Amino acid sequence: MDVELKGITKRFGPVVANSNVNLTIRAGEVLGLLGENGAGKSTLMNILSGLYAADEGQILIDGKPVVFRGPGDAIAAGIGMVHQHFMLVPVFTVAENVILGVEPTGKLDWLDLAAARDQVNEINKKYGLEVDPGTRVEDLPVGLQQRVEIIKVLFRSADVLILDEPTAVLTPQEVTEFFEIVKSLRDAGKALVFITHKLNEILEIADRISVLRDGQIVGEGDPRTLTEAQLAEMMVGRPVVFEVEKAPYAPGRTLLDVSELTVLSEDDKIAVDHVSFQVKSGEVVGIAGVQGNGQSALIEALTGLHHAASGKILFLDKDITHASVRERHRMGMAHIPEDRQRSGMISNFTVAENMVLNTYYDERYASGPNIRWSDVFKSAAKYAADFDVRTPSVFTRAGSLSGGNQQKLIVARELERETCLVVAAQPTRGLDVGSIEYIHGRLMHARDTGDGVLIVSSELDEILSLSDRILVMFKGRFVAEFDATKGPVDKNAVGLAMAGAQA
Ligand SMILES: Nc1ncnc2c1ncn2[C@@H]1O[C@H](COP(=O)(O)OP(=O)(O)O)[C@@H](O)[C@H]1O
Ligand SMILES: [Mg+2]
Structure with missing residues (x-):
């Protein structure tokens, strides 16, 4: 089954998440979809899996236009997506999770379940997934929970599998095993879309690569001839030092x-x-x-x-x-914390306020109890420039910056002194x-x-x-x-x- 996306545009208010995107997905092939955070990868695939409706453009399956009114329509057409955040019920077994929602009127009776277990075992064997259908999902490591999501999609007879940043939750060994599974799915004739921002992974697993930047396809190519440097430049829009x-x-x-x-x-x-x-x-x-x-x-x-x-x-x-x-x-001691939203900065404060979060009481900024705001603003502007924090101004709310710029703000605050x-x-x-x-x-x-x-x-x-x-x-x-x-x-x-x- 081949799928074509033609002229897809999707806006969220003023944000253009996808702009006139053309993409072809073919049976027996792994399409690597590469892009930085916010490039529009998930949005594009959410459109293909029926979660979002495109503002413009169309989806063709084997040359025929289709309209998806929801994920149900997409799955009926053979398109399934494994999301970045799993959608499993932890207290249910693998088999229970797999059949959930398949039969809208039926109950989870023993007959359905027994049949489901058999089918899960069959899928397991065919693609080397090795997940016990009787185990409760919450007792499985994350790497195996991901496989349950894949089984769910295969159980619904998907021919096109979309994997959204699947390796983010895996150890290096699990990634190796996971790639084997992806290859066996491809060799069985499935069409796969593999989303990532990791260059080495895409070169290893993809048969073809499309690169998204700011919602647009900015490059396509063959992983056998493309280098990491070329891909990085397409992705970022300038040369990158590794x-x-x-x-x-x-x-x-x-x-x-x-x-x-x-x-x-x-x-x-x-x-x-x-x-x-x-x-x-x-x-x-x-x-x-x-x-x-x-x-x-x-x-x-x-x-x-x-x-x-x-x-x-x-x-x-x-x-x-x-x-x-x-x-x-x-x-x-400088501390760049794990959770920048929660303990790294205060989203509702401005860039300048966040910049002096631990130092506003210093004599650099304060005379006794009085903060000299003009000095704060001056320093904040300097640190933002020194540390490449891209912000409209130091009065901008920190929470409105992109993740990368929020992190650079924290790094600036922690390392300027x-x-x-x-x-x-x-x-x-x-x-x-x-x-x-x-x-x-x-x-x-x-x-x-x-x-x-x-x-x-x-x-x-x-x-x-x-x-x-x-x-x-x-x-x-x-x-x-x-x-x-x-x-x-x-x-x-x-x-x-x-x-x-x-x-
Ligand atoms: N539901 C949404 N509402 C508003 N903006 C969104 C929504 N989903 C994504 N966006 C925006 O669309 C752009 C593309 O996001 P996304 O598709 O998630 O990128 P990627 O998956 O490549 O990281 C980003 O600017 C993001 O903030
Ligand atoms: Mg994404």
Whole structure:
């Protein structure tokens, strides 16, 4: 089954999410749809899967125009989408989730379920999915939940499968397995659309590539001849530097010395389990791990947002285990938090107000209790320019900036002052390559000028390209350590440690 999108335009108020897009999807082929955040990828595929109606343009299936009034129409026509956020019922089994909604009048009686289980097993076997139909979805790891979504779509006899950023939730090993599944679907004659912003992935899995930028198709091509550099330039609209430049490894004094640190989670479970490590001046220590293995609790304890249950944190030889956030900040600790919307900035404040969130009481900006706003605005404008924060003005509401610019605002605020230790959690999550390039450059600059940098990231490529030393966190403990100062670290070995394999 071949599908053609012709002249698709979609607006959300003043935003043109898709503009005159033409796209062909063919049976037995993986179409890679590449684009930065906000390029319009999900919108376009939501139109194809019947979730949104296009303002202009049409969809043709095997040459015939079709109109979808909802996802039901699309699935009846053989088009199914696996969304970025899964739509499963956690307390139901795999089989129950799969048949949910298929038979609008029927009940979930044992007959339906038994048949569904058989069919799930059949689909499993055909495409190497290996999901037990009797397991409750909430007991499955995220990687397998994703497969349930795929089974759901296949169960409805889809010939076209749309996968929206499917690898975002997978470990490197799971990505390898997932690609095998995608290939077997393709080889069985399915048409696939694989959405991503990751260049290496698209080159590995796609048979054909289309690049979206600002809602428009800006390039198409053959992955066998296209390079990452060419794709990145199409995606961003300018050349992108990939190699992070760094000075030779020359660590100095120990800045952070953590010993036997234990941190409990909200529900009193052990999140960080007797962890010890150090960060020196002039080095980047990367903490790799699948999300949810205690990294967040560790960072919160280091930055003072959450208290330690036991153990000790020394910063510049001073015991800060119980010091306040502001005290740590004053000593030169910068914190780029994991959740920029919640703890990184105040969306309703302006860019200028966010820029001085931790420093407005400084003598730079205040005379006693009076804030000198003209100085605040002047500095904010300078930092915004220095750190490439693209904003209409410093009076703009921070919440209205794009994710990349919000993050650069936080990086600017944290790094414009004298610091000695930078703690960065998921510093580039969800950002486009242009902003990633910029933030990586800034972190490396901090290292090269003598700061210690601690980075937590679930993006293994990010850890590998930035770190001098890599620690792998699994179930609250460091299960492996890699030295990256003498040559590249084996990605596969780190990936295995992330999955809990013993070295
Ligand atoms: N439901 C919506 N309402 C308003 N704006 C939207 C909606 N969905 C997407 N947009 C906007 O459309 C543009 C494209 O978004 P999206 O298709 O999600 O991009 P991508 O999937 O490539 O990251 C963005 O500017 C986004 O903010
Ligand atoms: Mg999207």
